Amino acid sequence: DTGVSQNPRHKITKRGQNVTFRCDPISEHNRLYWYRQTLGQGPEFLTYFQNEAQLEKSRLLSDRFSAERPKGSFSTLEIQRTEQGDSAMYLCASSLEGGGNQPQHFGDGTRLSIL
Amino acid sequence: AQSVAQPEDQVNVAEGNPLTVKCTYSVSGNPYLFWYVQYPNRGLQFLLKYITGDNLVKGSYGFEAEFNKSQTSFHLKKPSALVSDSALYFCAASSGGSYIPTFGRGTSLIVHP
Numbered sequence: 001d002t003g004v005s006q007n008p009r010h011k012i013t014k015r016g017q018n019v020t021f022r023c024d025p026i027s028e029h030n031r032l033y034w035y036r037q038t039l040g041q042g043p044e045f046l047t048y049f050q051n052e053a054q055l056e057k058s059r060l061l062s063d064r065f066s067a068e069r070p071k072g073s074f075s076t077l078e079i080q081r082t083e084q085g086d087s088a089m090y091l092c093a094s095s096l097e098g099g100g101n102q103p104q105h106f107g108d109g110t111r112l113s114i115l
Numbered sequence: 116a117q118s119v120a121q122p123e124d125q126v127n128v129a130e131g132n133p134l135t136v137k138c139t140y141s142v143s144g145n146p147y148l149f150w151y152v153q154y155p156n157r158g159l160q161f162l163l164k165y166i167t168g169d170n171l172v173k174g175s176y177g178f179e180a181e182f183n184k185s186q187t188s189f190h191l192k193k194p195s196a197l198v199s200d201s202a203l204y205f206c207a208a209s210s211g212g213s214y215i216p217t218f219g220r221g222t223s224l225i226v227h228p
Contacts, residue, residue, distance in 0.1 A: 004158070031214070042119075042205050042218030043159070056215065091158055100209040101147045101166045104216070106158030 002026070004107035006092050012113045013082060020078045021110045025094030032075050033104060034067055035091040036060065043091055049075060050097070079112075087114045117142045119208050121219035128196045129227050136191040136222045138206030142213075148189040149207040149216060150180055159205060165189060176200070196226045 005024040013019055025032050030051050035043035046065070047057045051072035061067075064083075069075040079086055089111050093104035118141045128134045140146055147166055151159035163174025170182045180191045191204060203223050207216040 006158075033215075040220065042207075042220050044218075045215050048215065093158075100211055100214045100216070101164070103149055103161040103164055104159075105161065106151075108156070108158045111156075 004092055004094055004105050006090075006107035006110050008110055009108065010111045010113070012115065014115050015082055015084060017082055018078065018080045019082060019112060020076055021090055021092075021112075022074060022076050023092030023094075023107060024074045025092070026105055027073075028096070029094035029105070030072065030097050031095045031102075032069055033093045033095070034075070034077050035093065037089045037091055037109070038087075046077075082112075082114050084114050087112055117208055117210070117213065117217040119206050119217050119219040121204075121206055121222045123222050124220075125223045125225065127225050127227065130198050131195050134191075134193050134196045134200070134224065134226070136204050136206075136224060138189045138191065138219060139187050140189060140206070140208040141187060142208050142210040142217075144210045144212055146187075146189075147209045147211075147216075148180070148182065149209075150174065150178070150189075150191050151205045151207065151218075153203040153205065153221070162191070162204075196224075198226050198228050200224060201226045 033048040034046040049069040064080045089109045091109045093106045095102040095104045149164045150162040165182045206219040209216040
């Protein structure tokens with residue numbers, strides 16, 4: 001168990017640029033989640049995958065955000081035309097399949113700073 | 116809709132004293148409840164969960180939590196705090212009807228030497 005890996009750890013970009021983050025989950029986990037966390041808040045759900053299928057998306061996920069998990073393994077989260085309000089920590093988590101009763105294993109996140 | 120409340124932004128306790136971090140929840144149906152800990156610039160680490168069974172759940176690093184259905188609470192406890200327990204603690208809730216947990220805003224635990 002090598003844990004959930006996220007890259008890059010930090011990303012600084014100018015407003016209007018596109019950014020892409022990668023998450024490698026624990027290999028036997030078929031569920032993968034993306035969250036956004038801002039200072040003083042808990043993680044806010046963005047989207048989740050079961051294998052390669054994106055099963056749920058939050059209303060927080062605007063049209064500028066897109067996520068993929070093409071082979072049911074790693075996932076990418078892309079933000080197009082970044083805005084100041086996108087500055088946050090983006091967390092990825094994975095879990096075993098279960099009816100909501102499985103704990104999630106989190107990566108250390110990608111911190112996005114928009115200049 | 117699910118919700119989780121952590122009424123204290125910060126809890127201060129002296130090393131060696133017992134600690135409690137409070138959490139109340141609202142879900143439809145039977146709750147699945149979790150506690151996670153987050154250290155600076157790190158992701159969340161799972162501490163313990165309540166799914167069913169005994170109301171007192173034991174987890175990692177000597178932490179335990181008490182499920183109280185009538186008060187819809189799931190408070191985190193530890194008999195003797197360590198300075199190294201200082202971190203941000205998050206309570207989360209889900210249910211059989213939702214695979215997506217809702218997290219509280221977090222409570223900063225500060226353990227003084």
